[in-house]
Amino acid sequence: MADLGTMERSGMDLQAILEAVLRDAENYRGHGNLAGYIPALGRVDPTKLGIAVALKDGRSFAVGDADEPFSIQSISYVFALSLALGRTGSALWNHVGREPSGTPLNSIVQLENAHGKPRNPFVNSGAIVVSDRLIDGRSPDLAVEELLQFLRARSGDQSIAIDEEVAMEESNAGHLNRALAHFIAAFDNLEHGVDEALSVYFRMCSVTMSCRQLARAALYLAFDGTDPLSGESVATPALSRRINSLMLTCGHYDNTGDFAFRVGLPGKSGIGGGILAVVPGVGTICAWSPGLNANGTSLAGLHALEKLVERTGWTIFV
């Protein structure tokens, strides 16, 4: 993969490319289904579509609704995993695996076969275990606060917050996640209580951010764990690479293989319609559009990413 300097010197105009990609994805705008399990997600305007790219040098490019905040949902798993791994180290892997799951996002079947050890940190059950480990003996509120501070520092915006209405609706509608948490607890694989773990989990899913903020916040993953703007080491190089590899093999539920096949970048989808992608050594991308395909990934967002990669040649596979 050519580095960005070379690309730009040869005339690549990222803003123009993003605008072309927006047009490419136009036909998919408004298609697909909104996540309907909680009212707040079902009320989002389905025609929204935004794309943002963040680069090493601090520049960011954006088109469409890239500055509009949306519910990041399970994109939060990436940041929670970064923090939890930093806290607990590789001991985390005693409680959650790192193999692709081959079953839909909420599958409790896998959990039964594996005696309560979720298959990876990017299925719901795995993210519940990560939430639990992130508490690390503190109160759930402190764990949530740590995550918020991290997101604010990474994106350079102190106003990032939880949408409390969404968090309450998540909790009210959360029978499946409660079932997962109790099931994990039945196998003694929660350090804290079911309510504590879920208290973190439901709130981290309810954080609201824009494409531009998310791309900015994840930049450390493209640069071996170091935030290229602040110079701060957020994760070790090994950790950063491994989070990327987990995104590639497990980041999109039952869409993961398709995403790797079509986009070829580490990424993470959320059912709020956001997709975060990492271009190692170059930067980060975030696309958002609320309409989902059958496997819970943004329809227009996925198409936009595919086209962006096509137009830029950004892929880790050559």
Added chain:
Amino acid sequence: MADLGTMERSGMDLQAILEAVLRDAENYRGHGNLAGYIPALGRVDPTKLGIAVALKDGRSFAVGDADEPFSIQSISYVFALSLALGRTGSALWNHVGREPSGTPLNSIVQLENAHGKPRNPFVNSGAIVVSDRLIDGRSPDLAVEELLQFLRARSGDQSIAIDEEVAMEESNAGHLNRALAHFIAAFDNLEHGVDEALSVYFRMCSVTMSCRQLARAALYLAFDGTDPLSGESVATPALSRRINSLMLTCGHYDNTGDFAFRVGLPGKSGIGGGILAVVPGVGTICAWSPGLNANGTSLAGLHALEKLVERTGWTIFV
């Protein structure tokens, strides 16, 4: 990932690195279990260990038993897929999926849930479907001959051949694969007969090659589908990238996530103890040692690859 020229100018000595890696992996040599389901694989000397690297400019580096032929087993799936995709194009994806499987290599459960469509081309059932499509209306013998010619051309060695004893033993011991093939046929997902598809399948698994030959043969996958030595376009860039992405998400059965996590390169394991890995833009690696871990991947081979990546910085995730 720095390019090789830069690396070598800065003093990287690949031969010395490979020798260090051989010492790194010494403790794992002879550990693990041989694939015992056919006698020929069970008779291999378990202490064998070889590693080879092939580069763009035609140079190859090798240590240990890197020139000793072994049974490539499911590493053959990568080459068969390249040929079958070239023949049938994306219509192949109507017959086999591209999602990670989350179940052991032979699992028929997945196949039942998916009504006879294997989850990806790198589980046994998927490779049987690829074998069937590779026939493409010809005789099974012609399909096998095409694969052999391809391997000979790519590795530059006309003597590459099938070990007929292994092929016969595969066929004799092949109840599980016969079950898979009949099951697929029951759902009308074979174009030719069960015996035809298996005739290709059992023979492609029984090809014998050395580490150096395998690394050399796969070089097109590191250079966007073009063999850098002959300049021949073997696959389109898109196809080549996608085969890499499939290796990354599905290449090692229930070990795939672990391999991506620890090695971070597209790869494919065979239960003969070989592991092939692709370093996009740089070259290819093949390690071989017959002792397997619980998931059917070479124990010493995996360790060697992990150390080689550590010592070279070769990873697609930064």
Added chain:
Amino acid sequence: MADLGTMERSGMDLQAILEAVLRDAENYRGHGNLAGYIPALGRVDPTKLGIAVALKDGRSFAVGDADEPFSIQSISYVFALSLALGRTGSALWNHVGREPSGTPLNSIVQLENAHGKPRNPFVNSGAIVVSDRLIDGRSPDLAVEELLQFLRARSGDQSIAIDEEVAMEESNAGHLNRALAHFIAAFDNLEHGVDEALSVYFRMCSVTMSCRQLARAALYLAFDGTDPLSGESVATPALSRRINSLMLTCGHYDNTGDFAFRVGLPGKSGIGGGILAVVPGVGTICAWSPGLNANGTSLAGLHALEKLVERTGWTIFV
């Protein structure tokens, strides 16, 4: 349950009851789907409907198409099990279980979880194991001949035979059953070869008999293993009771609980549309109508049995 003498002395007229039941079931005649996986079964007149009852004293009562031969399909499992258990004794239970299966008739999933031991003798995989054990070191032809002689002796009709066209079609369409057999063989749970076991299996499914013949043939199961007409001991009392209990808990695929709930008698369905039921101490019933419900049991036949039990009070549960 009152005995028949008492019932008849109190005015029960079985012929009149059967005629009423035929009217009861009239609305279901021709409904449901024919088993379409082989042409011969798909060509049967869907409006056929017959019911026969056989009693201890040799009398039989019949209405509708009760004397028309049809393909007995998996009703044959009951007789094959009687013979195989007689031959091998309780050693058979090392190779096949006796628990209800909870999955559709052909499920290979259960077989994978149980490492090749079918869950009971009345799912297809279990009947293949019973077929294999029935061979007992002889030729498959001798095993089939023994079964035919048994059916002829029990029903008092020397002309009972295999429909060779059906047998050939079963074999041609038998990918699923071949998959099951190879899968069982992969776990070393066949005594003879896959082809030998299937040769018995496909032919026993293709025997042709009428309702009246089937009811007559099964009479030993209602009288503790002794054929009440010939006085011959066909099975030990313990064996006979246990075959009845297996019919009750496993006799109708995923319809078993429903059958026990609505009919309350040991029974066995075949996808040719026949249903055999045993009234312990009283006699046997066979109903036949080719249209099947979603779980592969005769729609009109099941309704007829339910009504017959209602009108006679024949049930084992009071």
Added chain:
Amino acid sequence: MADLGTMERSGMDLQAILEAVLRDAENYRGHGNLAGYIPALGRVDPTKLGIAVALKDGRSFAVGDADEPFSIQSISYVFALSLALGRTGSALWNHVGREPSGTPLNSIVQLENAHGKPRNPFVNSGAIVVSDRLIDGRSPDLAVEELLQFLRARSGDQSIAIDEEVAMEESNAGHLNRALAHFIAAFDNLEHGVDEALSVYFRMCSVTMSCRQLARAALYLAFDGTDPLSGESVATPALSRRINSLMLTCGHYDNTGDFAFRVGLPGKSGIGGGILAVVPGVGTICAWSPGLNANGTSLAGLHALEKLVERTGWTIFV
């Protein structure tokens, strides 16, 4: 099956038979494992063994520890089902199935495949649904009170009560059952809340009764729904027969087929070590011994029932 009068006139002495059965089962006394998931069940003396028989005329026979109260656990499901079916009629079957499950007692896998509809009322998930329907718009306390009154009336003992220590321990250790309840609720298959349904469920499992009381209480199931002592109609004949059929096809988790095969009577096991069995037209049996086999059924209790049936000829299959 000969009626009891005939049997006794021909010299059958039930008390002597029970004493012989107690000796038969002596070798199994104290074997097997106690249910250890809650402390109270783990503290029971493992050498306890009791058997009681209740007859139509009010006589009861008992040996060993037949008058010692124990935790009835899921034997309670039978009585709860009788009451819930009486309240809601066949609408109950919209919420719980009636097919054998083929998976262990707590399996959540089945529940996922069936979209939250438990397979039958005698697996834990099904009993939770029955508990929920038993509430029927009232308070959970009233539902529990109704069940207690029913058990007191049926067994003629006003002192029957819940062991509150067991109920609290059940609730504390109930992660698996909470997971099941939330999972059912996620599919909108609970009428009341998770906590309400479980409040009934945990308490009904914690009722304490003796063998003699349980046999007495279930007598209506042997006489077509009418309590033969009080003459009271407790269930319709159809309902009573159907509960018997459900006990036969689903009463012992993954032991059900084995129980039908060896005992041949409708029955229900509890992991407190109790087993209830119904002899239609004759009476009821209850055996108790706390040591369990691998599938959660009393080891000595099962053996005792098998021997009792052998010595009396009580079976529904002839």
